[in-house]
Amino acid sequence: MVQQTIAIAGAERKSGSIIAQKLVSLNQHRLLLLSEDEDQLKDLPEWLQQKSASGPEQINCLKDGCWEADIIILDVPFSSYAEVAEKIREVSTQKIVFVLSGDGQDPLPTISPVEEWQDLLPNAKLVIALNPLSSSGTMLSGADGESLNIIAEILKKLGLEPIIKIKNKN
Amino acid sequence: MYELLHQKVSEIIHITEEEFSFCKTLFLPKKLRKKQYLLQDGDVAKYTAFVEKGLLRTYSVDEKGNEHILQFSQEGWWVSDLYSFLTNEPSLYQIEAMEECELLLISKSSWDLLLEKVPAFERYFRILIQNSLIVTQRRLMGTLSETAEQKYTRFLQSYPDCTQRVPQHMIASYLGITRETLSRIRSQIAGRK
Numbered sequence: 001m002v003q004q005t006i007a008i009a010g011a012e013r014k015s016g017s018i019i020a021q022k023l024v025s026l027n028q029h030r031l032l033l034l035s036e037d038e039d040q041l042k043d044l045p046e047w048l049q050q051k052s053a054s055g056p057e058q059i060n061c062l063k064d065g066c067w068e069a070d071i072i073i074l075d076v077p078f079s080s081y082a083e084v085a086e087k088i089r090e091v092s093t094q095k096i097v098f099v100l101s102g103d104g105q106d107p108l109p110t111i112s113p114v115e116e117w118q119d120l121l122p123n124a125k126l127v128i129a130l131n132p133l134s135s136s137g138t139m140l141s142g143a144d145g146e147s148l149n150i151i152a153e154i155l156k157k158l159g160l161e162p163i164i165k166i167k168n169k170n
Numbered sequence: 171m172y173e174l175l176h177q178k179v180s181e182i183i184h185i186t187e188e189e190f191s192f193c194k195t196l197f198l199p200k201k202l203r204k205k206q207y208l209l210q211d212g213d214v215a216k217y218t219a220f221v222e223k224g225l226l227r228t229y230s231v232d233e234k235g236n237e238h239i240l241q242f243s244q245e246g247w248w249v250s251d252l253y254s255f256l257t258n259e260p261s262l263y264q265i266e267a268m269e270e271c272e273l274l275l276i277s278k279s280s281w282d283l284l285l286e287k288v289p290a291f292e293r294y295f296r297i298l299i300q301n302s303l304i305v306t307q308r309r310l311m312g313t314l315s316e317t318a319e320q321k322y323t324r325f326l327q328s329y330p331d332c333t334q335r336v337p338q339h340m341i342a343s344y345l346g347i348t349r350e351t352l353s354r355i356r357s358q359i360a361g362r363k
Contacts, residue, residue: 002207067201067272090171094198094280123195 007032007065009084010075011056012044015100015132019073021045022158024056031056034065036087067091071150072124075100078113085120096147097124100132114141127151137161171199175220175274178246182297183290192287196280202226202267209251209265214258217275218250224271225335228263229343239344242268242332248298269335313346319355321345 006023010016011033023031033044033056044058059065066072066088072095076084088097101113114128125147132138138160142148152162172194179185185193198217202208208226209215221243228241228249240263243249254261255278276284285292305328312321322345326333333341342352 001213002210064201067199068203070200091199093195094275094277 003028003030004070005030005032005068006071006073007034007059007069008073008075009034009062009065010073010100011035013075015129016073016075017045018133019075019100019158020056022160026157028157029071032065032069033058034060034062036060036062062087063091066095069095071095071154072097073100074098081113081116081120085117089121092121093123095124096127096144096150097121098127098129098151100129102130118143133160137163139163139165141165171222171272172197172274174222174246178220179291179294183294185288185290189288189290193284193291196284197274197276200273200275202271202273204267204269206267207264208249208267208273209254209261209263211262211264212260213254215251215254215261217277218248218252218255218281219276220274221245221247221249222272222274224267224269224273225332226265226267226271227336227340228265230263237343238346239340242329242336242340242344244329244332244335252299252302318345318347318351319358321347322352322355322359 006029008016008020008023008031011020012035020031020033023029035058038060062084072088072092074084074097078101097117099113099117113130114126117124117126117128125142125144127140127142127144127147129151130139130141138155140148140151140155140162141164148164152164155162172190175197176190179190179193197220200219202224208217208219211230223245225245226243226249227239228243228251229237229239231237241249243265249265251261251263251265253259254263258278285295308324312324316324322341325341325345329336338352339349342349345352
């Protein structure tokens with residue numbers, strides 16, 4: 001089976017780091033850690049920085065990393081949503097983009113992140129997790145049922161409890 | 171990113187800018203590094219791919235571990251296991267990047283949507299599949315009846331840009347001859363020039 005490539009932007013942040021760590025432990029995917037700020041990549045936990053043949057690879061270009069990816073995971077501050085979307089829009093078409101939102105690191109956005117991202121990446125298959133690491137389960141929302149199920153299956157393998165709560169229509 | 175696709179499509183059918191803009195929303199852009207796989211045997215071919223940049227090979231591996239190369243796919247070509255793509259059955263082939271590749275992938279559901287919304291693409295893909303059938307029949311007949319030199323000459327005609335990009339042992343595998351036979355044929359051809 002072709003090994004899927006997952007790119008993570010925001011692996012230095014709270015949810016991104018935990019998801020990345022769990023994906024490394026699972027060892028079923030090729031993992032790319034993305035940031036255009038080299039200092040941010042230096043902020044990665046030590047275990048994520050270790051370079052090995054099978055370990056995560058660091059890439060300092062969001063667009064290139066997302067171009068290689070089958071699945072894109074974003075843990076980025078609300079204030080940079082538009083900037084990140086602009087950089088990856090062309091290469092994220094038809095790809096699953098899994099957005100981690102509302103983990104307490106940033107003030108909550110004034111409008112729903114689901115609507116925000118659907119406007120920013122209209123041709124991506126968006127799956128949004130609100131409070132992804134909540135002990136009461138990870139609520140997933142999105143418009144594409146297959147993508148929701150794929151992300152839910154991955155989260156189960158990571159030991160999380162996904163709850164497909166909302167299916168928004170485009 | 172879509173320039174070559176637009177050019178190749180426009181060589182066969184007329185489509186409006188609006189139709190091509192819609193077409194672009196259905197493709198998944200994918201970069202592969204050298205030796206990464208687009209498809210492995212036993213998997214269902216979920217996509218058919220247009221090659222924007224790079225070179226791939228489609229091959230199968232027999233019980234003894236020998237590789238048999240069915241096709242090379244270069245810039246401007248489409249590549250997939252069409253049988254698996256259309257039937258959802260597991261593929262018998264591996265498709266591997268021989269160079270860093272930039273591909274545009276389209277899933278079966280997006281492909282169906284494209285054909286429904288832009289009927290000109292029905293004609294485009296009909297012509298591609300028609301041409302592919304002709305090439306396949308010629309290759310089959312060549313395998314049955316041509317000499318090794320004739321096969322090599324046909325390879326040079328089919329892949330004029332590939333001889334410098336494909337290792338000799340892979341060309342031999344594609345032609346179904348040994349590396350030594352290929353080397354002898356190349357020497358004979360060079361000697362006549």
